[in-house]
Structure formats: structure tokens, C-alpha cells
Amino acid sequence: MIKIQGLQHTFAIGKKGKERRVPVLKGVTLNVEKGEIVAILGKSGSGKSTLLNILAGFMAPESGSVKVGGNETTTLNEAQMANFRLESFGFIFQNFQLMPGLTAFENVELPLKIKGMAEHERRKKVQRLLEEVGLVAVADHYPNELSGGQQQRVSIARALITDPPILLADEPTGSLDSETEGDILKLIRSLNQSLGLTFVIITHDEEVANVAHRQYRLHDGELVKGEKRHAI
Numbered sequence: 001m002i003k004i005q006g007l008q009h010t011f012a013i014g015k016k017g018k019e020r021r022v023p024v025l026k027g028v029t030l031n032v033e034k035g036e037i038v039a040i041l042g043k044s045g046s047g048k049s050t051l052l053n054i055l056a057g058f059m060a061p062e063s064g065s066v067k068v069g070g071n072e073t074t075t076l077n078e079a080q081m082a083n084f085r086l087e088s089f090g091f092i093f094q095n096f097q098l099m100p101g102l103t104a105f106e107n108v109e110l111p112l113k114i115k116g117m118a119e120h121e122r123r124k125k126v127q128r129l130l131e132e133v134g135l136v137a138v139a140d141h142y143p144n145e146l147s148g149g150q151q152q153r154v155s156i157a158r159a160l161i162t163d164p165p166i167l168l169a170d171e172p173t174g175s176l177d178s179e180t181e182g183d184i185l186k187l188i189r190s191l192n193q194s195l196g197l198t199f200v201i202i203t204h205d206e207e208v209a210n211v212a213h214r215q216y217r218l219h220d221g222e223l224v225k226g227e228k229r230h231a232i
Ligand SMILES: Nc1ncnc2c1ncn2[C@@H]1O[C@H](COP(=O)(O)OP(=O)(O)OP(=O)(O)O)[C@@H](O)[C@H]1O
Pocket: 011, 012, 013, 022, 024, 042, 043, 044, 045, 046, 047, 048, 049, 050, 051, 204
């Protein structure tokens, strides 16, 4: 489903004329199969976001190949990549990134509105998904009337509403207490099992990484296969 090969990226850091070249990715190779949950662990500054940004096509790598469903994405132009991204990826962020002026229902509905889906179809689809992630009772709440865990459920539902095959998650439980973190990790596992969704999760948190089938550690610009401590 995802094949990353020989990915290299270097940032130029510092004042113009006096830049230091900092290699962040030094030949990263990673295969993710359909229906797999893969976690990428790494300390702050190890390059996790850089890797995710390149995978999602927000950044072009210095060199290397990224194939998603057999399509090489590093050669797509911005407009092509934007379309490809919409069809292929859903995003889950640490700070939820919900629209404060829209209810939970409307936040989940928004991507379908943007796609131009008819209202009755949208409502049916959103309702079904809200049931699946356990949000029916709070569908008319605004984000500031929801708990952190509920907000993350809304953001997961929004990521899923367009049926992307791959979910990219950046510290999905970073803003949550440990009990709520457990609920969200269970939801990720159950969505993976019931819908066969593929997840790539970047995190510095071992507990989060334990939800994955496979773990890697990004260290000194290289990806090293990690050992799971225990299953959740
Ligand atoms: N746009 C940029 N320009 C220059 N340097 C950058 C840029 N983005 C990231 N870096 C550098 O690249 C390195 C990796 O950053 P990155 O954000 O990928 O790490 P990370 O593992 O996601 O960290 P965190 O867990 O703190 O989010 C850091 O040293 C950072 O300073």
C-alpha cells in the first residue's frame, strides 16, 4: 500500500550565507501493507513530521521514492498531489483542528460538502459514522462543548468520512489523559479491524506505538525496526 525507498532529506538551517546543512532523513525505507497499523517512534526533532509531511506530499524530498497504491507521488505537481491526497489520506492531529463555529455533525459533514455531495446523502453518511464512533448523543455540540476524547472522535470521523484507505496520525493522543488515550487507541484498533484501514502513526509515546502491528524508531536519520513491549 505504501512503499518508501531511499528517502533522503536535508534542511538548510541558519542565516543566509551561513547555513548549516542538517540531514534529517538519511535513506529511509518503509513498506506498509494494506490493513496494517505502523507506528514510527522517535524523539523530538528526529524527523517524524518531516517523514509524514513527505508521505502526505506536503513536502518534496531531496531524493528517494514514495509509492502509494502503486503511484509514485514525488513526481506529482501540487494540484495533482492535492487531488491524490484527498482520495488517499485522512489526517488525525494532536490538537484535533476542528472548526470552532461548526457542530460535531457539521465538522464531520464538511469534507462531503466540499466534495459536492447531496444533502440527504451527506446526512445519512454522517449519521452512520457518528454511530460507529459513539458520538450520536453529542452531534449538535460545538467543539468547546466536547471533551478532548470526544473532539478527537469527531476529528477521526471527519478523517474517515471520505473513505480514504490510509489514515495518517500525528500524536493522536498527545492532548489526552491516559484513560481517554486508551479509548482512542481502542477506536483506532477497532476501525482497523472492521474497515481494514491502514494507519501510519507518528509518536514519541510507547503506549501509542503499542497499538501498531509493527513499530519503527527514527534515529539519526535512519529507520530501525523496534520491538513491541506488550500488546494492548
Ligand atoms: N522547515 C524546516 N526548515 C529547517 N529545518 C527544519 C524544518 N522542519 C524541520 N526542521 C528540522 O528538522 C529536524 C526534524 O524535525 P521534525 O519536525 O521532522 O521532527 P519531529 O521528530 O517531528 O519532532 P517533534 O516530535 O518535536 O514534532 C529538526 O532538527 C528540525 O529543526
